[in-house]
Amino acid sequence: GENVEQHPSTLSVQEGDSAVIKCTYSDSASNYFPWYKQELGKRPQLIIDIRSNVGEKKDQRIAVTLNKTAKHFSLHITETQPEDSAVYFCAARGGLILTGGGNKLTFGTGTQLKVEL
Amino acid sequence: DTAVSQTPKYLVTQMGNDKSIKCEQNLGHDTMYWYKQDSKKFLKIMFSYNNKELIINETVPNRFSPKSPDKAHLNLHINSLELGDSAVYFCASSQETSYLDPSSTDTQYFGPGTRLTVL
Numbered sequence: 001g002e003n004v005e006q007h008p009s010t011l012s013v014q015e016g017d018s019a020v021i022k023c024t025y026s027d028s029a030s031n032y033f034p035w036y037k038q039e040l041g042k043r044p045q046l047i048i049d050i051r052s053n054v055g056e057k058k059d060q061r062i063a064v065t066l067n068k069t070a071k072h073f074s075l076h077i078t079e080t081q082p083e084d085s086a087v088y089f090c091a092a093r094g095g096l097i098l099t100g101g102g103n104k105l106t107f108g109t110g111t112q113l114k115v116e117l
Numbered sequence: 118d119t120a121v122s123q124t125p126k127y128l129v130t131q132m133g134n135d136k137s138i139k140c141e142q143n144l145g146h147d148t149m150y151w152y153k154q155d156s157k158k159f160l161k162i163m164f165s166y167n168n169k170e171l172i173i174n175e176t177v178p179n180r181f182s183p184k185s186p187d188k189a190h191l192n193l194h195i196n197s198l199e200l201g202d203s204a205v206y207f208c209a210s211s212q213e214t215s216y217l218d219p220s221s222t223d224t225q226y227f228g229p230g231t232r233l234t235v236l
Contacts, residue, residue: 032223043207043227044160087158093223104150104173105225107160 002027002094006108013080014116021111023090024072032093033066033073034105039086047088048075080115087112120144121228123208129234130198138193138231140208148172149191150209150225151183160207166191198235205230 003026013019025033034049050057050064050073057064061080066073077084091105121142130136142149150173151163165173166185180196191208208228 034224036227038158043229045227046224049224089160104162104165106162110158110160 002030002092002106004090004092004106004108006090006111008111009109010112010114012114012116015080015082017080019075019077019080019084019113019115021075021088021090021113022072023074023092023108024070025092025106026071027092027094028068028071030092030094033064034091035062035064035075036089036091036107037086038089038110044089077113080113082115082117085113085115121208121210121226123206123228123231125231126229127232127234129236131236132198132200134198135194135196136198136233137195138206138208138233140191140193140228142189142208142210142226142228144210144212144226146210146212146226147188148211148223149185149188150211151191151193152207152209152227154205154207154230156204164191164193195233198233200235203233203235205232207231 004023006023011019031052035047036044037047038044048059048062048064050066055066061078063076087110089110090108093105124139148167150165152160153163154160163175163177164183168188169185182194185191207230209225211223211225
């Protein structure tokens with residue numbers, strides 16, 4: 001099945017700096033890669049996603065890049081603000097036909113981002 | 118107008134008891150999921166139902182039994198609760214789409230979670 005690794009596990013940045021979180025996946029048939037933000041005590045919420053037919057996607061201060069050859073994807077947050085502090089999860093949707101993974105998401109282990117004033 | 122709701126929000130119970138968590142979505146989605154998030158924040162899928170049919174069943178003890186009376190509801194029943202079952206359980210839903218279509222939309226929307234504490 002799919003295996004997703006996420007780094008770093010914790011990340012501390014100064015307000016206004018950029019933050020980068022990286023993930024790798026194992027199933028070459030994976031074709032959908034969402035990123036979720038989870039604030040303390042809250043539910044995970046989708047912040048951006050990317051599909052295998054696209055190499056980069058941007059939404060205001062957030063961007064995601066995908067390298068299918070290397071099987072890794074990254075989240076970039078620019079001009080970080082204190083409200084960006086949260087746990088961020090990457091995920092990958094595994095192959096349905098080739099690997100029998102089903103239409104399911106495998107999540108990374110999460111990155112605790114802290115934006116300091 | 119809550120999209121995905123769960124009850125109860127908190128559940129504290131003794132070892133050996135049986136308990137249920139309920140989930141409802143009003144998004145008209147075809148697929149619903151149960152996830153377990155442990156104390157280290159790992160999010161792991163447990164089950165997935167599509168139109169009341171079980172499609173994903175991860176390696177979960179058979180003390181856990183999901184039930185979907187209709188496509189808007191997915192409940193989780195847990196028998197003989199153990200200390201290790203303590204976690205936050207999240208329900209989620211998504212519109213069923215084709216894996217083969219890379220442009221398909223299948224965003225998963227999560228419920229608020231149920232914090233289960235087994236004493």
